[in-house]
Amino acid sequence: MDQMHPETVAITAGRPESAPGAPLNPSISINSTYTAGGAIGYGRFGNETWVALEDAITRLEHGDSTLAFSSGMAAITAVFSLLPHGAPVVASNQGYSGTMALLKKYHEQGRLEVRFVDIANTKDVFEALMGAAFLWIESPTNPGLEIAEMSLIIGEAKKRNMGVAVDNTFATPLSQLPLELGADISMHSVTKYLAGHSDVILGSLTVKDPALYSRLLEARTLIGSIPGPFEAWLALRGIRTFPLRFNAAQSNAKALVEKLKSHAKITKVRYPGFGAIISFEIDGSADQTDQVCAASKLITNATSLGGVESTWERRRRWPLESETVPVNLIRLSVGCEHHDDMWADINSALAAF
Numbered sequence: 284m285d286q287m288h289p290e291t292v293a294i295t296a297g298r299p300e301s302a303p304g305a306p307l308n309p310s311i312s313i314n315s316t317y318t319a320g321g322a323i324g325y326g327r328f329g330n331e332t333w334v335a336l337e338d339a340i341t342r343l344e345h346g347d348s349t350l351a352f353s354s355g356m357a358a359i360t361a362v363f364s365l366l367p368h369g370a371p372v373v374a375s376n377q378g379y380s381g382t383m384a385l386l387k388k389y390h391e392q393g394r395l396e397v398r399f400v401d402i403a404n405t406k407d408v409f410e411a412l413m414g415a416a417f418l419w420i421e422s423p424t425n426p427g428l429e430i431a432e433m434s435l436i437i438g439e440a441k442k443r444n445m446g447v448a449v450d451n452t453f454a455t456p457l458s459q460l461p462l463e464l465g466a467d468i469s470m471h472s473v474t475k476y477l478a479g480h481s482d483v484i485l486g487s488l489t490v491k492d493p494a495l496y497s498r499l500l501e502a503r504t505l506i507g508s509i510p511g512p513f514e515a516w517l518a519l520r521g522i523r524t525f526p527l528r529f530n531a532a533q534s535n536a537k538a539l540v541e542k543l544k545s546h547a548k549i550t551k552v553r554y555p556g557f558g559a560i561i562s563f564e565i566d567g568s569a570d571q572t573d574q575v576c577a578a579s580k581l582i583t584n585a586t587s588l589g590g591v592e593s594t595w596e597r598r599r600r601w602p603l604e605s606e607t608v609p610v611n612l613i614r615l616s617v618g619c620e621h622h623d624d625m626w627a628d629i630n631s632a633l634a635a636f
């Protein structure tokens with residue numbers, strides 16, 4: 284089954300076994316407790332609906348097992364909770380603002396010794412890996428869309444017996460399979476492309492090693508960062524169309540990139556050549572950038588990404604966002620509307636200043 288294409292896996296995975304009268308879809312299991320003697324004892328330890336979602340993500344990510352979490356940040360926290368106090372960690376100096384803030388906090392507290400590097404600069408990454416215990420990769424980075432040389436840096440980290448985790452939220456398993464590249468953990472903010480409808484907050488960790496799975500399961504159980512059964516069900520429902528949505532959004536993004544590049548009011552367009560996030564800078568101030576974002580009618584001026592609907596925002600409107608992100612940078616999450624309509628909207632919004 285695992286050799287099947289992601290389009291097929293997305294539609295077939297995590298379903299109840301086929302039998303006469305069996306439901307086609309998994310049910311939403313709403314239970315806090317279970318009669319003693321079975322596989323699940325208590326609702327924080329396990330849930331049938333999580334398992335269905337986890338199976339689907341495992342197969343999409345070419346892993347052996349997955350744990351769903353209450354959010355992407357909960358999944359990230361579980362990973363770092365496994366590291367001993369003061370462990371040296373190498374991480375991108377650019378990346379999702381929540382991850383950056385968490386790692387900075389841990390560093391200040393002495394909980395971890397975080398070495399922030401330009402993840403796209405392989406030489407710098409190699410140097411930072413010396414004596415380190417763990418490598419955290421985000422590629423493409425949010426919102427700069429820098430790309431790491433994944434195979435090289437994962438290979439080097441594994442040579443040094445380090446743990447490696449990859450935030451695969453932006454690339455998705457359709458563009459990048461971290462576990463195949465040698466990473467120990469592939470992490471998702473399921474909130475984004477996998478769930479895909481801007482109505483769920485959820486996270487996941489996929490691994491190959493059963494011992495690592497057990498440690499992460501223990502972390503989830505003890506921290507209590509479990510997803511709700513309904514959110515898990517919604518996310519699995521979203522996964523059914525994930526390849527369709529991602530491919531449609533990606534071809535929209537490709538159609539828009541060239542047009543954005545040739546617009547007189549746009550100075551820099553970042554697009555890694557795959558995926559559906561485009562970051563660009565406008566030839567104007569922070570205020571003018573805010574005006575542009577507020578002027579769109581089709582594209583919603585909102586944070587988050589990976590939904591069927593296009594959204595954009597000026598990233599530096601968030602106090603947590605890194606100061607290395609230009610104040611006039613707009614991150615556009617291209618959705619599944621028609622790209623001609625998006626372009627008309629972008630054009631008229633850019634006329635706002």
Ligand SMILES: *Cc1c(COP(=O)(O)O)cnc(C)c1O
Binds near residue numbers: 355357452474475
């Ligand atoms: C959104 C996001 C997260 C955090 O996920 P939540 O589900 O919001 O907790 C982590 N990494 C990346 C790349 C993200 O875009």
